[in-house]
Amino acid sequence: MPKITRIVAREIIDSRAIPTIEVSVLTDSGHFGTASIPSGASTGRNEDVELRDNDPTRYHGKGVLKAVSNVNSLLGPHLISQEISEQENLDRLMLDLDGTPNESKLGANAILAISIACLKTAASCARLPLFKYIGDRYRPGLKLQVPGPIFNLINGGKHGAGNLDFQEFHVIPSTRLSYKEALRAGAETWVSLRTELIHRNAIHSVGDEGGFAPNLFTNADALELLALVIKNSPYRLNQDLFLGLDVAADEFYQDGKYNIKDSPKPMSTEELISFYVNLVRVYKKPSTTTVATPRLSNLTRLARLPRLLSSCALPLRIISRRLFLIAREKLTILLLPILPWAWVHNTPNWAPQIVANA
Numbered sequence: 001m002p003k004i005t006r007i008v009a010r011e012i013i014d015s016r017a018i019p020t021i022e023v024s025v026l027t028d029s030g031h032f033g034t035a036s037i038p039s040g041a042s043t044g045r046n047e048d049v050e051l052r053d054n055d056p057t058r059y060h061g062k063g064v065l066k067a068v069s070n071v072n073s074l075l076g077p078h079l080i081s082q083e084i085s086e087q088e089n090l091d092r093l094m095l096d097l098d099g100t101p102n103e104s105k106l107g108a109n110a111i112l113a114i115s116i117a118c119l120k121t122a123a124s125c126a127r128l129p130l131f132k133y134i135g136d137r138y139r140p141g142l143k144l145q146v147p148g149p150i151f152n153l154i155n156g157g158k159h160g161a162g163n164l165d166f167q168e169f170h171v172i173p174s175t176r177l178s179y180k181e182a183l184r185a186g187a188e189t190w191v192s193l194r195t196e197l198i199h200r201n202a203i204h205s206v207g208d209e210g211g212f213a214p215n216l217f218t219n220a221d222a223l224e225l226l227a228l229v230i231k232n233s234p235y236r237l238n239q240d241l242f243l244g245l246d247v248a249a250d251e252f253y254q255d256g257k258y259n260i261k262d263s264p265k266p267m268s269t270e271e272l273i274s275f276y277v278n279l280v281r282v283y284k285k286p287s288t289t290t291v292a293t294p295r296l297s298n299l300t301r302l303a304r305l306p307r308l309l310s311s312c313a314l315p316l317r318i319i320s321r322r323l324f325l326i327a328r329e330k331l332t333i334l335l336l337p338i339l340p341w342a343w344v345h346n347t348p349n350w351a352p353q354i355v356a357n358a
Contacts, residue, residue, distance in 0.1 A: 001085035002029035002125050007076030007114060009068040012036060021064045023071055023113040025121045027084050033120030037109045051107025067110040075106060075114055084122045091115050146179050148172070150244065151186035153193055154214065154222045155207020157248050163204060165252045165260040166219045168211070169226060170244035177240065185235055192229045218262045223283055243283050247276075 006026040014020045014036075022036040039050060051070070053063035078097055082090055094114060098106040123133035135142055151171045156164025171189050173182035197203045197214050207213040216222055223243055230237045237243075249272065252259050257266030260275075267275065 001083045001122070002027035002031060004079050004082050004084055004118070004121075007071065007079060007117075009071035009076070009110070009113065011064050011068050014038060018062050019059050019064050021067050021071070021107075021109050021113045023110075023117045025084070025114070025117040027121060027125060029125060031084075031121055031124040033117045033122075033124055035113050035116035035120055037113045037116075039109075048102045048108035049104040050109045051104075064107075064109065067107040067113075070106045070110045071114060075110060079114070079118075084118060084125055087115075087119060087122065090118050148175050148177070148179065149182055149186055151190065152209050152211045152246075153190055153226065155209055155211040156213070156219070156222070157251050163213065163215055164219055164222055165262075166222070166245055167248035167251065168209070168246035169222045170246070171226060171230070172242045172244050174240055174242070185241060189226075189229060189233065189235070189241065192233055193226065196225065196229055219260060220262055220279070223279065227283060238284050245279075 004025060005028045007023065009021055009023045011019050012022045016039075018039060020037050020039055022034060024032060024034040026032045051064065051067040052061065053066050054061045055063055058065075075094055075097065078093060079090055082093070084090075091111075094106075094111045095103070098104075098111065102108070103111055119134070120130055123130045126133055128136065131144070135144055151173075152168045153171050154164070154169035155167070156169070157167035171186060173185045177185065193212065194203070197212060202214040202216060203212060204215045205213045214222070214225075216225070223245075226243055227237055230241050235241045249258060254266075257268060258272045259266050262275065263271070
C-alpha cells in the first residue's frame, strides 16, 4: 500500500462563518484525500477538546491557526512514510503524540481531520468509494443500502431564535419507503408546515440548520404542529412518518436543573425523563418505532439512561453520537450500567436500543 509523503493543513470557513480546519494527505502513488472538521453550535461538556486560538482579534477568538500549526509542524511530519492503509496505527501514533485523555494538547479537530483525510486517501488508493472501502474493511459481507433521510424541520435552542428550548424537531420517513418516496414525503411536509406557519402568523426566522424557527409557546407546541401537518396530509403519522427530537439538554441545564418553557418551574433529571416519556406516549403508537435523541451528556445523568428506556412502555430508539465523543475511560464507566440492561431487553418484539451515531 502507498505511503504518506505529505500532510498539509489550512484554516477554512464553515457554513456558520466560523473557522475550522481542513487537511490534505498525499501519498507516493499520487493518491490524495482531503477532509474538514465541522463544529456544532452546541457541544457536550465531556467531548474531546476542539482547539481554538482564543485570539479576540481574529474571528472572535474562534480561529484554528494553532490546530493548523500542530498539523503542519508536529502531527504531519510524525506520519510521513507511514502506510496509508494502516488506519488504526496512524490514529494511535497521533493519540500517543498528543498524550492527553481528551486531545487537549494538539486538538481533537487537528487529529480527526488527519484521520479522516487518511481514510479518504486509503479509499482512493484502493480505487473504491469511501463507503465501500469502509464496508469491505470493517464489515465485510454486510449488505449495503442507502440510509433513509431525516428532516430537521423546526429549529430551536442554539439552532433557532431562542423561542424554543429543544434544538431540533425531526420528521422521519418510514424505512418502508424508498429514498425517492421518503424525499418526496419530507419535502411535501416542509411545504405544508410553511403554509400552516404562515396561516398562524408564526414564522419568525430560519434556523441555523435550515428549519423554521417559529414563534411558539412551548416545545410540545412544535410537536403538536408537526403532528397536525402530517395528519392533514396523505401520510399517516407513526406509519409513514414519525417524529424525532434532538433535545440538546445541556443547553438549558443550569444549576442542577433543566429550564424549559413547558414547565413553570425548573425540572430535575427525573422530571425531565418523565416529560420525555409522556411525549413518546402522546405522539406514537405501541406498534411503532421512533427516534429520540435527548442529550444528557453529563456522565451522572447519562447513567440514568436505563430509567428513560425502562420507563417507556413503547418502542424507543435513542441515537447518540455524544457517547463516542468522550474519553474511553469515561465511556466505559458510562456504558457499564447501560449495556447489560440493553442486552437483557433486546428482544425481537420490543427492543429499546442505544444506537451509536458516531
